[in-house]
Amino acid sequence: xxxxxxxxxxxxxxxxxxxxxxxxxxxxSTLGMWIFLVTEVMFxxxxxxxxxxxxALYHEAFMAASDHLDLKLGGINTVVLILSSFTxxxxxxxxxTSKRKAIINWLVLTIILGxxxxxxxxxxxxxxxxxxxxxxxxxxxxxxxxxHAQLFFSFYFAMTGFHALHMVIGIGLLLWIIALAARGRFSxxxxxxxxNMGLYWHFVDIIWIFLFPLLYLVGHHK
Amino acid sequence: xxxxxxxxxxxxxxxxxxxxxLVGTAATVWAARVDLGAMxxxxxxxxxxxxxTLVVLFFMHLKYSEKLxxxxxxxxxxxxxxxxxxxxxxxxxxx
Numbered sequence: 001x002x003x004x005x006x007x008x009x010x011x012x013x014x015x016x017x018x019x020x021x022x023x024x025x026x027x028x029s030t031l032g033m034w035i036f037l038v039t040e041v042m043f044x045x046x047x048x049x050x051x052x053x054x055x056a057l058y059h060e061a062f063m064a065a066s067d068h069l070d071l072k073l074g075g076i077n078t079v080v081l082i083l084s085s086f087t088x089x090x091x092x093x094x095x096x097t098s099k100r101k102a103i104i105n106w107l108v109l110t111i112i113l114g115x116x117x118x119x120x121x122x123x124x125x126x127x128x129x130x131x132x133x134x135x136x137x138x139x140x141x142x143x144x145x146x147x148h149a150q151l152f153f154s155f156y157f158a159m160t161g162f163h164a165l166h167m168v169i170g171i172g173l174l175l176w177i178i179a180l181a182a183r184g185r186f187s188x189x190x191x192x193x194x195x196n197m198g199l200y201w202h203f204v205d206i207i208w209i210f211l212f213p214l215l216y217l218v219g220h221h222k
Numbered sequence: 223x224x225x226x227x228x229x230x231x232x233x234x235x236x237x238x239x240x241x242x243x244l245v246g247t248a249a250t251v252w253a254a255r256v257d258l259g260a261m262x263x264x265x266x267x268x269x270x271x272x273x274x275t276l277v278v279l280f281f282m283h284l285k286y287s288e289k290l291x292x293x294x295x296x297x298x299x300x301x302x303x304x305x306x307x308x309x310x311x312x313x314x315x316x317x
Contacts, residue, residue, distance in 0.1 A: 045306070
């Protein structure tokens, strides 16, 4: 039988009217976020597929273009995001163990790491702009495959751009979750928003886990 | 109904996964510097898939989640495979 985990016998305050108990509510909540993430897989999946087709068709050009990406910065960003997934997981852990201050601290660390990532992307984008590698009328590329190299950079900006947009939205959501945590809304009994925030954040990390080798490591950076 | 929705993953598991992810990142960069020809992309993707699997199972708690959640996660993988697979079945058969 479902139990409501109610403190005191009545319906717990965190239990919405249309659910039988907190267990069921959590299952529905988590499943809902997973379903949304599946739509996101298809969203990014389309771009990955397009990238894969053109990389197969114009491999030389994509290799030459990829050499213009800063492998060090890309690598640092990968480490930064992996660390941010760790801090996010710790925030959920803190919520599960009803440690209010720890929730906030870990979420703040996650925001800091996410901001470092965006700062580095800003530097990278600025560098691309400076070197005329932004697709459009000012694009310049030395070598035989200028048009195909421009295609690489179209994918680079579209994919890392949408990823960065997801990071910005994620940071906004993190700020909101921190505000809720500060008001004492989360505990072992109810922490669904923190869990779902984690699912979203880990998903964005996974996208980068694929973006990094596929965009930055096309050729053999010697 | 069991309580495993509230399964609290031990911190040392998270730390182990973190280390594995960092090692995987180093391996990806190292493997890219070695000329494996056509295998380079396969190795890079294999490592990325392994890392993503760790994130999904442990950080995203899929290992401790309801079977219905597994169904939807698997559906995501399946439909992505369909998207990539059928698109490529077109391109690689063009001559």
